[in-house]
Amino acid sequence: MSQGVDLTDQLQARREKLKVLFEQGIDPFGGHYDRTHDTGDIRSHYANHTTEELEANPVAVVMAGRLMAKRRKGKAGFADIQDFSGRIQLYIRKDAVGEEQYEISTY
Incomplete structure (x- = not known):
C-alpha cells in the first residue's frame, strides 16, 4: 500500500468519528473554558x-x-x-x- 492511500483511509476514519460525535451532540473541538x-x-x-x-x-x-x-x-x-x-x-x-x-x- 502506498502512503497516500493510508493517509486517505486515516482521514476518512477521522471524518467518520467526527460525524458520529456531532450526531451525538458533542463538539469534538470543545468550547471556550x-x-x-x-x-x-x-x-x-x-x-x-x-x-x-x-x-x-x-x-x-x-x-x-x-x-x-x-x-x-x-x-x-x-x-x-x-x-x-x-x-x-x-x-x-x-x-x-x-x-x-x-x-x-x-x-
Missing part, C-alpha cells in the same frame, strides 16, 4: 500527596493540552495529555465517569 492548571502546576501542587489523601479530598482541575496517547482496557483507561509545561497521564475509571462518558473515550 478557563484553564485552572497546567501540567506543571498539577505536578508541583499534588505530586507529594498520597492516593488516600487525594481520594479523601478530590481536586478538580481544568487543563488544556494535546491528547498524545490513549489506552483502554476493560473498565479503565489511560490518556497522556501534553501542554507547554510537560506531559501528564490521566487514569479514567468507567465507574467513576459513567458509561456514556467512558464510551466517548473510544473516539
Whole structure:
C-alpha cells in the first residue's frame, strides 16, 4: 500500500468519528473554558500527596493540552495529555465517569 492511500483511509476514519460525535451532540473541538492548571502546576501542587489523601479530598482541575496517547482496557483507561509545561497521564475509571462518558473515550 502506498502512503497516500493510508493517509486517505486515516482521514476518512477521522471524518467518520467526527460525524458520529456531532450526531451525538458533542463538539469534538470543545468550547471556550478557563484553564485552572497546567501540567506543571498539577505536578508541583499534588505530586507529594498520597492516593488516600487525594481520594479523601478530590481536586478538580481544568487543563488544556494535546491528547498524545490513549489506552483502554476493560473498565479503565489511560490518556497522556501534553501542554507547554510537560506531559501528564490521566487514569479514567468507567465507574467513576459513567458509561456514556467512558464510551466517548473510544473516539
